[in-house]
Amino acid sequence: MSDARIAGIGAYAPRLRIAAEEFEEAWGSFDAAGVERKAVPEADEDALTMGVEAARRALSAADADGADVRHLSFATTTPPMAEEDLTARIASILGTPESVRTETHTGSTRAGAQAFEAALAAGPWNDGVGLVVVGDCPRGEPDSEVEHAAGAGAAALVVDGDGPGRVVDSSSHVVPYPGTRFRPTGSEETAGLGVTQYDRQAFTAALGGAVDALDAAPDGVDAAAVQSPDGKLPYRGAGALGVDTETIAAAETVSALGDTGAASVFLGAATAFEDGAEQVLLAAYGNGAGANVAVVDGPIPVESALEGDAELTYAEYLRRRGEITGDEPEGGGAYVSIPSWQRTVDQRHRLVAGECPGCGALNFPPSGACRRCNATADAYDPVPLPGTGTVEAVTTIAQGGAPPEFVEQQSKSGPFVSAVVALDGPRGEETVSIPTQVLASDDEVEIGTRVETTIRRIYTQEDVIRYGFKARVASDVR
Numbered sequence: 001m002s003d004a005r006i007a008g009i010g011a012y013a014p015r016l017r018i019a020a021e022e023f024e025e026a027w028g029s030f031d032a033a034g035v036e037r038k039a040v041p042e043a044d045e046d047a048l049t050m051g052v053e054a055a056r057r058a059l060s061a062a063d064a065d066g067a068d069v070r071h072l073s074f075a076t077t078t079p080p081m082a083e084e085d086l087t088a089r090i091a092s093i094l095g096t097p098e099s100v101r102t103e104t105h106t107g108s109t110r111a112g113a114q115a116f117e118a119a120l121a122a123g124p125w126n127d128g129v130g131l132v133v134v135g136d137c138p139r140g141e142p143d144s145e146v147e148h149a150a151g152a153g154a155a156a157l158v159v160d161g162d163g164p165g166r167v168v169d170s171s172s173h174v175v176p177y178p179g180t181r182f183r184p185t186g187s188e189e190t191a192g193l194g195v196t197q198y199d200r201q202a203f204t205a206a207l208g209g210a211v212d213a214l215d216a217a218p219d220g221v222d223a224a225a226v227q228s229p230d231g232k233l234p235y236r237g238a239g240a241l242g243v244d245t246e247t248i249a250a251a252e253t254v255s256a257l258g259d260t261g262a263a264s265v266f267l268g269a270a271t272a273f274e275d276g277a278e279q280v281l282l283a284a285y286g287n288g289a290g291a292n293v294a295v296v297d298g299p300i301p302v303e304s305a306l307e308g309d310a311e312l313t314y315a316e317y318l319r320r321r322g323e324i325t326g327d328e329p330e331g332g333g334a335y336v337s338i339p340s341w342q343r344t345v346d347q348r349h350r351l352v353a354g355e356c357p358g359c360g361a362l363n364f365p366p367s368g369a370c371r372r373c374n375a376t377a378d379a380y381d382p383v384p385l386p387g388t389g390t391v392e393a394v395t396t397i398a399q400g401g402a403p404p405e406f407v408e409q410q411s412k413s414g415p416f417v418s419a420v421v422a423l424d425g426p427r428g429e430e431t432v433s434i435p436t437q438v439l440a441s442d443d444e445v446e447i448g449t450r451v452e453t454t455i456r457r458i459y460t461q462e463d464v465i466r467y468g469f470k471a472r473v474a475s476d477v478r
Contacts, residue, residue: 004123004130007064007163009302010057011270012050013153013257016040017308018317023148026314032149034231038258039308040320041137041152042439043412044456047076048086048467050154051135052093052455057303058156059094062129062163066095070128071159073115075105076136077183077190077261080457080465089467090133093349093455095384105262109136109181109227110286112155112262117292119159120167130159136261138190139321146181146190149230151258153306155266164301168279169216170294173209177202181229181287192287200236203227206291207283208240217242218295222277223250225268227285229259241283241293251280257306267306274302319412334405341466348468351387351423351453353432354380362425364432385432387453388474389423392433394449396442405459417445421471423453439472450474 019037023030032038041050051074059065072094074087087102103118105111112134119130135154140146179193180202192199207226211218218224224243226234231254235245251268253260260267265284272280282294318324346352347365354366357380361372366380397418402410410416417438422431438445439454451471458466 004120004159004167005161005163006165006167006296006300007129007158007160008058008062009266009270009273009300010054010059010061010156011153011267011302011304011306012053012057013039013306013308014041014045014050015308016042016310016312016320018312018314022312022314022317027143030148031145032230032258034255035149035258036255038149038151039153040312040317043320043409044470045152046080046457047078047135047137047154048080048089049456050137050152051076051133051156052090053305054135054154054156055090055094055131055133057305058131058158061301061303062158062160064129064158067097068128069094069096069100069131070125071119071122071130072096072100072102073105073119073130073132075111075115075132075134075262077106077109077111078137079106092345093467095350108286108288108290109262109264110284110290110292112266113282113284113292116157117170123159124161126161132157132159134263134266136263138259138261140189140191142323144191145194145230146192149259151260153257153260153263153267155263155270157266164299166297168295168297169214170292171210171213172290172292173206173213174288174290175205175209177205177289180289200233202289203233203285204237204240206285206289207237207293210291210293211241214293214295218281219243221247221279221281221295223272224248224281224283225251225265225272226283228252228254228264228268231255237283241281243281250275250277253306269296270302270304273298273300274304322412334403336461338462338464349455351385351469353383353385355383357381362430362432364423364434383426385423386426389421389431389451389471391419391438391445391447391449391451392422393420394418394438394445394447405461409459415442417442419445419471421451437470439470444473
């Protein structure tokens with residue numbers, strides 16, 4: 001085994017939830033066994049934004065930051081862009097060095113485990129850490145088992161040379177079982193053949209083969225974080241894994257979050273270690289079929305945000321999924337070219353302000369004449385802002401009032417809060433004011449409300465997703 005260790009884990013799930021009863025009322029049945037409710041991404045959330053949330057928490061748990069990252073792996077079965085290197089965006093948002101080594105894993109729900117194995121093999125980093133980010137939000141046909149179970153969430157792991165977590169053993173196994181779970185080219189919806197016995201055989205054969213390849217049977221683990229396309233199949237694999245059902249239950253998240261795809265196993269591991277487990281079995285399964293398993297010793301520090309506090313009706317759920325939304329009106333939107341957007345990416349991703357070399361005033365964005373002394377600076381000194389602030393003015397943009405580029409978001413999510421926020425300076429004695437959306441209802445935000453920034457989708461233009469900061473109420477742990 002590599003000498004690499006695990007220094008911290010972060011976990012995140014959207015705050016929106018829908019209960020199984022909403023599907024039963026709409027369809028007459030709910031076809032996701034063991035799922036009581038599931039997490040639903042907001043209109044401006046996707047695998048990348050959720051991954052960033054988890055990554056920031058993992059770095060905090062490991063007492064590290066983006067500047068320490070030397071290797072970055074991103075895994076998902078639902079990439080927001082079918083062809084684009086999304087690790088470049090994640091690296092920019094987290095503030096990693098431009099020389100960071102990056103890789104992307106996709107195409108299978110065991111992509112997260114493959115990214116983890118690759119990070120372990122790539123170390124050690126004597127002057128930094130490796131970061132594995134896994135985010136997913138699968139979807140299926142509206143009346144399918146996949147869609148009924150489909151949830152959302154992300155997890156991240158910091159790998160270094162001396163963290164408290166140790167990978168005791170790991171292995172993988174592949175065996176040809178096509179058709180258990182797949183997404184045809186050009187489709188956004190995952191499907192399967194739906195042959196129950198065949199699916200179970202593929203699951204147990206792949207996982208059992210991987211466990212057999214371990215140096216020792218994992219019968220002493222406190223919890224088993226097992227791939228969970230629903231709440232029943234993980235327990236079907238207990239015998240093949242060599243654990244009992246109580247051990248699997250100790251790391252399950254599918255009942256509350258739904259099927260989180262490639263993130264499933266790592267969300268389970270985060271839950272188990274946060275609950276005090278000392279040794280956890282990670283058992284990832286991917287369609288095709290293949291499996292990766294690992295035995296990990298703790299304790300490992302965990303920072304998570306997995307609680308949901310906003311319940312959706314089925315109609316609201318369909319809106320978030322884009323099933324019953326209107327089209328964006330033609331024309332009238334504010335056009336910002338990709339090159340123009342790129343010139344402001346440091347501000348949009350990492351809140352980099354500029355300090356006037358003449359009078360010391362903060363300017364955001366750092367361009368043009370200084371707001372205090374009116375001098376035109378050849379170059380402002382870059383100053384990252386801490387990402388906290390206070391609402392100075394606030395309004396709600398209701399139906400029909402949104403600029404065309406935000407109509408898609410409003411069609412899915414409803415009215416949104418727009419505010420002028422005084423962002424805190426790095427030393428606390430000066431602020432800079434900026435307009436931004438606030439991720440809260442209008443009764444949660446007023447003048448004087450403290451907020452903090454987070455990364456979300458801003459809008460899509462020229463078929464390219466634009467990511468940038470928005471604000472959320474500071475007391476909201478998300």
